[in-house]
Amino acid sequence: VGFFAQQMLEASYQFMPEAVDTERPKNYAPKDPYPTPSYYPQAPMPGVFDSPAMFEKFDIDTLFFIFYYQQGTYQQYLAARELKKQSWRFHKKYLTWFQRHEEPKAITDDYEQGTYIYFDYEGAWCQRKKTDFRFEYKFLEDSELV
Amino acid sequence: AAKDIDNSVLREQLAFIFAEWIRVYQLPTSNDKDYGAFINSIQQQGVLKGEEISSLFFRVCTEMSVESYIKYKVTNTTAAYQGVDAFVKLIVTLVKHYSDPQGVNHSGAKVTYLTTLLSIIVLVLAQAHEQRRGQFNQKPFLRLFSGLLTEMMTSYESSPGMYFQILTAFSNTFHTLQPLVFPGFTYGWLSLISHRAFMPKLLLAENGKGWASFQKLLVCLFRFLIPFLVGGEMRDTTRALYKGTLRVLLVLLHDFPEFLCDYHFSFCDVIPHTCIQLRNLILSAFPRNMRLPDPFTPNLKVDLLAEIHQPPRVLSDYTSSLSVSMKSDVDTYLRTREHAAFLDNWQEILALDPNNQDLFSGGSKYNVPMINSLVLYVGVNGIAQLHASKSEDNGNSSSSSKDIGDANANRSSSSSSSQIAQTASMDIFQKLLTELDSEGRYLFLSAIANQLRYPNSHTHYFSRATQEKIKEQITRVLLERLIVNRPHPWGLLITFIELIKNPRYAFWDHAFTRIDPDIEKLFDSVSRSVKRSA
Numbered sequence: 001v002g003f004f005a006q007q008m009l010e011a012s013y014q015f016m017p018e019a020v021d022t023e024r025p026k027n028y029a030p031k032d033p034y035p036t037p038s039y040y041p042q043a044p045m046p047g048v049f050d051s052p053a054m055f056e057k058f059d060i061d062t063l064f065f066i067f068y069y070q071q072g073t074y075q076q077y078l079a080a081r082e083l084k085k086q087s088w089r090f091h092k093k094y095l096t097w098f099q100r101h102e103e104p105k106a107i108t109d110d111y112e113q114g115t116y117i118y119f120d121y122e123g124a125w126c127q128r129k130k131t132d133f134r135f136e137y138k139f140l141e142d143s144e145l146v
Numbered sequence: 147a148a149k150d151i152d153n154s155v156l157r158e159q160l161a162f163i164f165a166e167w168i169r170v171y172q173l174p175t176s177n178d179k180d181y182g183a184f185i186n187s188i189q190q191q192g193v194l195k196g197e198e199i200s201s202l203f204f205r206v207c208t209e210m211s212v213e214s215y216i217k218y219k220v221t222n223t224t225a226a227y228q229g230v231d232a233f234v235k236l237i238v239t240l241v242k243h244y245s246d247p248q249g250v251n252h253s254g255a256k257v258t259y260l261t262t263l264l265s266i267i268v269l270v271l272a273q274a275h276e277q278r279r280g281q282f283n284q285k286p287f288l289r290l291f292s293g294l295l296t297e298m299m300t301s302y303e304s305s306p307g308m309y310f311q312i313l314t315a316f317s318n319t320f321h322t323l324q325p326l327v328f329p330g331f332t333y334g335w336l337s338l339i340s341h342r343a344f345m346p347k348l349l350l351a352e353n354g355k356g357w358a359s360f361q362k363l364l365v366c367l368f369r370f371l372i373p374f375l376v377g378g379e380m381r382d383t384t385r386a387l388y389k390g391t392l393r394v395l396l397v398l399l400h401d402f403p404e405f406l407c408d409y410h411f412s413f414c415d416v417i418p419h420t421c422i423q424l425r426n427l428i429l430s431a432f433p434r435n436m437r438l439p440d441p442f443t444p445n446l447k448v449d450l451l452a453e454i455h456q457p458p459r460v461l462s463d464y465t466s467s468l469s470v471s472m473k474s475d476v477d478t479y480l481r482t483r484e485h486a487a488f489l490d491n492w493q494e495i496l497a498l499d500p501n502n503q504d505l506f507s508g509g510s511k512y513n514v515p516m517i518n519s520l521v522l523y524v525g526v527n528g529i530a531q532l533h534a535s536k537s538e539d540n541g542n543s544s545s546s547s548k549d550i551g552d553a554n555a556n557r558s559s560s561s562s563s564s565q566i567a568q569t570a571s572m573d574i575f576q577k578l579l580t581e582l583d584s585e586g587r588y589l590f591l592s593a594i595a596n597q598l599r600y601p602n603s604h605t606h607y608f609s610r611a612t613q614e615k616i617k618e619q620i621t622r623v624l625l626e627r628l629i630v631n632r633p634h635p636w637g638l639l640i641t642f643i644e645l646i647k648n649p650r651y652a653f654w655d656h657a658f659t660r661i662d663p664d665i666e667k668l669f670d671s672v673s674r675s676v677k678r679s680a
Contacts, residue, residue, distance in 0.1 A: 006383075007280055008329035013383045015283045017337045022292040025231040 055082040068121050090141035111136040160206040171232040181239045207233050208270040215286040230286050234293035253308040261315045275330050288334035295343040313348045317359040325370040339363045340394045349402050361409045368416040376418050395427045406431035411462035414596045415515045423630045430633035432600030441639040453601035464522045467515040480527050483570045492581040521593035528571030529607050591623040598637030605637035618658040
């Protein structure tokens with residue numbers, strides 16, 4: 001082994017890559033910066049909002065909050081996936097999550113009809129019941145979320 | 147001198163533009179529209195026009211992002227990477243907006259453009275490697291390539307044709323950056339070739355069309371490793387690199403065992419004999435759809451396994467290390483079996499040509515790749531001959547062999563020990579055993595042991611060939627591959643178990659099994675465990 005190779009390998013060893021070096025850049029920039037006391041966290045805790053396992057433990061309210069207020073993020077995707085797992089379905093026209101309250105009264109190839117629970121995200125931010133609602137399948141968001 | 151001043155003025159202007167880009171990139175409100183607008187504006191300024199200015203611009207960007215990392219890394223890693231990350235985004239945006247000037251093949255033009263950018267980065271890396279020497283820091287370059295891999299994956303994975311071209315461009319770049327040429331980039335390079343947005347993507351490309359390129363990269367890695375591993379004492383640097391290599395191989399063994407199977411020959415050619423576990427990892431790979439019978443099953447009849455008639459797939463060109471004249475000599479002998487002078491001169495023929503320094507022999511005086519090629523070539527021909535001679539016999543007795551189908555075909559190709567013993571191929575092996583000195587014989591037996599893998603016709607053939615002549619060295623080659631930690635290749639276990647269980651070999655009557663109390667204890671424990679499982 002030549003001296004040059006050995007010397008350069010030492011140089012490479014000195015700057016050994018770590019996992020963080022090849023991670024996607026996480027540029028946390030607060031939307032509304034505000035001077036907070038230094039004993040508060042200054043950046044999101046790693047491993048809390050980017051681990052799918054964590055989303056299983058979140059309250060349903062939290063999931064809805066993340067879904068509507070973190071649009072276009074990985075977090076929104078994880079929230080949607082978890083909601084889907086908990087048998088909520090997204091309505092593409094009303095942009096609202098629905099869940100069957102009981103077995104539908106009617107099921108056809110194009111729609112199903114019955115009583116549903118939906119999440120009122122525009123008004124009171126709560127779950128409401130809707131009877132005799134027709135969920136048309138063409139508005140069902142049904143892409144695979146893996 | 148005037149030109150130099152021009153150049154430094156120009157550099158300053160370009161640096162200013164890049165600094166402006168970093169600012170745009172960092173604004174939390176920026177989106178793809180803003181990025182596009184920025185690209186348009188620098189296009190209008192003529193920065194991207196003409197190869198000379200645009201290459202200088204990318205050079206300046208690379209240098210600046212690397213320098214800003216070096217400057218800020220002490221205080222804050224994420225902030226230090228801002229220049230590099232911004233440059234990644236710039237490249238991705240530029241490639242996205244790039245179109246073929248002739249308007250014919252846009253995706254092809256984008257790939258060519260990316261390739262040009264990659265080569266500029268390589269150039270800057272080479273310069274830093276040369277100038278900074280012991281102070282060379284691989285991290286910003288690693289970050290740059292890693293970021294590009296990830297971004298290219300998210301942008302182009304959905305168009306497989308173009309994505310494969312992109313991966314190939316990266317593969318070529320990594321080949322240029324291999325540790326033998328840039329030892330200061332070694333660990334970064336290993337992270338890149340095993341990157342989650344590179345290795346699995348390349349290996350998953352349809353029809354295995356990325357396999358050959360990845361094989362080349364792995365061979366580069368082994369070639370670099372060899373001289374560090376053969377020289378006794380291990381440094382921390384070597385240990386770290388070896389451990390990293392083991393992990394990459396474990397991932398491959400788990401996710402892409404067929405890849406390791408198909409190229410096992412190329413890898414065994416470059417892995418030194420001291421690296422038993424590394425080689426065992428490769429030799430233990432077997433196709434995922436296969437179920438291996440437990441080698442400890444009592445009365446296991448290997449002859450009855452359907453798989454042992456199937457030849458394994460070998461994608462390596464295993465005849466390339468044989469000279470044309472040698473190959474024709476061997477071919478002639480295999481056909482005619484007439485006495486040939488070359489059989490008595492193995493020691494000379496297989497010795498390493500002292501003028502050929504390109505060969506990585508692992509400190510041996512022998513041409514190891516040539517031995518490996520010879521053994522596999524002769525063996526494959528031996529199997530073919532057995533098959534042919536058997537079919538001939540059957541052809542005479544039954545003209546309707548087709549009706550009997552598989553059963554007949556299987557019987558005709560099965561290579562039992564006694565049949566193998568009388569073939570031309572076996573003459574060559576016997577000669578090698580007697581003519582070579584102990585080092586040569588060791589390499590020869592190792593080449594045979596490299597074929598003892600999952601159930602297939604090679605494993606079966608070479609397993610029988612090994613047992614023809616029992617010698618201390620055979621035992622050594624087999625044993626040293628079994629006393630290391632798992633995994634152990636299936637065929638190796640089968641061969642060894644046969645050796646100690648079959649009374650025909652009178653294994654325990656040999657003096658060398660009792661020569662040393664430690665060895666005796668070792669054999670006792672191995673045989674006990676074999677008997678217990680049986």
